[in-house]
Amino acid sequence: MSTLFEQIGGAKAMDAAVELFYRRVLSDDRISRFFDGVDMERQSAKQKAFLTMVCGGPNSYTGLDMRKGHAHLVKSGLNDTHFNAVAEHLGGTLEELGVAKPLIQQVLQAAESMRADILNR
Amino acid sequence: MSRVSYQAQWYPLEPEESVLDGLLRQGIPVPHACKAGVCQSCLMRAARGAVPEKAQAGLKETLKARNYFLACSCRPEPGAELELAGDADELRVPARLESLERLSQDVLRVRLRPEMPFEYRTGQYLTLLRADGLARSYSVASLPREGVLELHVRLLPGGAMSGWLHAEARPGDAVRVQGPAGECFYVPGRPEQPLLLAGTGTGLAPLYGIVRDALEAGHTGPLWLFHGARDPRGLYLVEELRELAARHSNLHYRPSVLEGRLGEGIHVGALDALIREVCPKPVGWRAFLCGNPDLVLSLRKKLFLAGLSLKDIHADAFLPSASRPEGAGATTRASDASR
Numbered sequence A: 001m002s003t004l005f006e007q008i009g010g011a012k013a014m015d016a017a018v019e020l021f022y023r024r025v026l027s028d029d030r031i032s033r034f035f036d037g038v039d040m041e042r043q044s045a046k047q048k049a050f051l052t053m054v055c056g057g058p059n060s061y062t063g064l065d066m067r068k069g070h071a072h073l074v075k076s077g078l079n080d081t082h083f084n085a086v087a088e089h090l091g092g093t094l095e096e097l098g099v100a101k102p103l104i105q106q107v108l109q110a111a112e113s114m115r116a117d118i119l120n121r
Numbered sequence B: 001m002s003r004v005s006y007q008a009q010w011y012p013l014e015p016e017e018s019v020l021d022g023l024l025r026q027g028i029p030v031p032h033a034c035k036a037g038v039c040q041s042c043l044m045r046a047a048r049g050a051v052p053e054k055a056q057a058g059l060k061e062t063l064k065a066r067n068y069f070l071a072c073s074c075r076p077e078p079g080a081e082l083e084l085a086g087d088a089d090e091l092r093v094p095a096r097l098e099s100l101e102r103l104s105q106d107v108l109r110v111r112l113r114p115e116m117p118f119e120y121r122t123g124q125y126l127t128l129l130r131a132d133g134l135a136r137s138y139s140v141a142s143l144p145r146e147g148v149l150e151l152h153v154r155l156l157p158g159g160a161m162s163g164w165l166h167a168e169a170r171p172g173d174a175v176r177v178q179g180p181a182g183e184c185f186y187v188p189g190r191p192e193q194p195l196l197l198a199g200t201g202t203g204l205a206p207l208y209g210i211v212r213d214a215l216e217a218g219h220t221g222p223l224w225l226f227h228g229a230r231d232p233r234g235l236y237l238v239e240e241l242r243e244l245a246a247r248h249s250n251l252h253y254r255p256s257v258l259e260g261r262l263g264e265g266i267h268v269g270a271l272d273a274l275i276r277e278v279c280p281k282p283v284g285w286r287a288f289l290c291g292n293p294d295l296v297l298s299l300r301k302k303l304f305l306a307g308l309s310l311k312d313i314h315a316d317a318f319l320p321s322a323s324r325p326e327g328a329g330a331t332t333r334a335s336d337a338s339r
Helices: A004-008 A010-027 A040-054 A063-075 A080-096 A101-112 B019-025 B061-065 B160-167 B201-216 B238-247 B271-278 B293-305
Strands: B002-006 B009-013 B043-048 B068-070 B081-087 B093-102 B107-114 B125-129 B135-139 B149-154 B174-181 B195-200 B223-229 B251-257 B286-291 B313-320 B331-335
Touching: A004 A010, A004 A101, A010 A040, A010 A080, A010 B293, A040 A101, A040 B293, A080 A101, B002 B019, B009 B019, B107 B160, B107 B174, B135 B149, B135 B160, B135 B201, B149 B160, B149 B201, B195 B201, B195 B271, B195 B293, B201 B223, B201 B238, B201 B286, B201 B313, B223 B271, B238 B251, B251 B271, B271 B293, B286 B293, B293 B313
Parallel strands: B002 B081, B195 B223, B195 B286, B223 B251, B286 B313
Antiparallel strands: B002 B009, B043 B068, B043 B081, B093 B107, B093 B174, B107 B149, B125 B135, B125 B174, B313 B331
16 A cells, blocks of 8 residues: 555656646735745745645654744734635645545645644644 | 854854845955855855855855865854855956946946966856955956956945946956856857847847857847836947947847937836847747846846746846945946745
């Protein structure tokens, strides 16, 4: 039985997904302001690490990292609405890449499990 | 407290103070320009002691391996001691000014002849050092086969290097060059890929070089060159570029100004709007963006959203020199500010 990460397509799929995902997020007026002034290449690398993590791939993120990494955004108003918007784009990106629905569900569950850390609750 | 030794003398550093600031504060002249870890003018070498990783960000592996670091981004741990082996003299190549030619009211074409081999890719940037150590970085507009290095220098109000070059420097004067650095250059391959080149002010220098480099390499895809300025006086090499475009049917040159009269083949309006109008779907293209940092960063984002891949966008935002009062900076560059 191959892992979720392998079923989605592994590192190669992450390469394909990251720009689609980042472009979706940046184009969304609900959340794009949180990305103003960020270094795009570094952000893209972080998003790839995030995608890899929620898809069950090798990663070194911890709940504490997610907390620290988003604390300043929570201070400037990051809340559930924004989290939901990002999750929507996560699902949309995987759909666009033709990933099967049940696999997408598993990824979204993994993302959901990080909601409290990301929103610093 | 940490401290650094330089020429057999120890100098204390304030908490969080960089090696560059600490040495300058205590009267040691160290060449520098951007103070942002980008232009590499303040390169130094450590003989002993731990160099923080951050101080080597962006350096070539060969320099890292020899313990070179950027003094402006080097903040040793509290209590640490760093012995400096001197600055980057051994990396600096002597050169002589060959010619100084006005391209417009305030842009000078400076040609230098290196007196030792100086390898570079057209579009990269180098640090120019005057005999007294004054340093500024400029993009290279020439092609390696031309033998001389061509820089475009804008005269800035109160600009130390640009003022000297415009008013006092003479052909034959001795200078030194260091570098190059930066990844804004043409790489052969995919000759049919459309290229989008956009720059403001002397951001034209690397683009002028890259366009000629690509054409000489046999690039067959369309090359769209956009040069933006506030008003027509800010444009330069207009005739030269029109002639080049007349000789190469795949080169499209579009000068653009924010303020000015319509006509004369110059677009009036915002540069990004012109680009969107002329190149509405740049998916799969390669882009080179140089000049004003706000414009470079905003164009980079717009082109990414329009479908360009980040790895195909080469951006070089020109940062003001930190040794000048705000707003009146000479240019140093951030090669790809987002790398």
